[in-house]
Amino acid sequence: MRLIILVLIVVLSGLSSFGNSNYEAVYICRGKYSKKYHYDKYCRGLSNCSTDIYRVDREDAKRIGRTLCGWED
Numbered sequence: 001m002r003l004i005i006l007v008l009i010v011v012l013s014g015l016s017s018f019g020n021s022n023y024e025a026v027y028i029c030r031g032k033y034s035k036k037y038h039y040d041k042y043c044r045g046l047s048n049c050s051t052d053i054y055r056v057d058r059e060d061a062k063r064i065g066r067t068l069c070g071w072e073d
């Protein structure tokens, strides 16, 4: 029984480190009305961005309330 628990712990920690390595860069605009993140730096949703375009982890973009740009799937 203890072995099964150990295996579970190893599997679960393996999965979470896999999650961490699943870094995905996205682009956001820091403009006042920006609420989206973009996979494409040259997306038309970013074309009228008034600030610099920032490259962030997708999870971080989500954490600050960003949702995927409507021009992308």
Ligand SMILES: [Zn+2]
Residues within 6 Å of the ligand: 037, 038, 039, 040, 043, 044, 045, 046, 069, 070, 071, 072
């Ligand atoms: Zn976009």
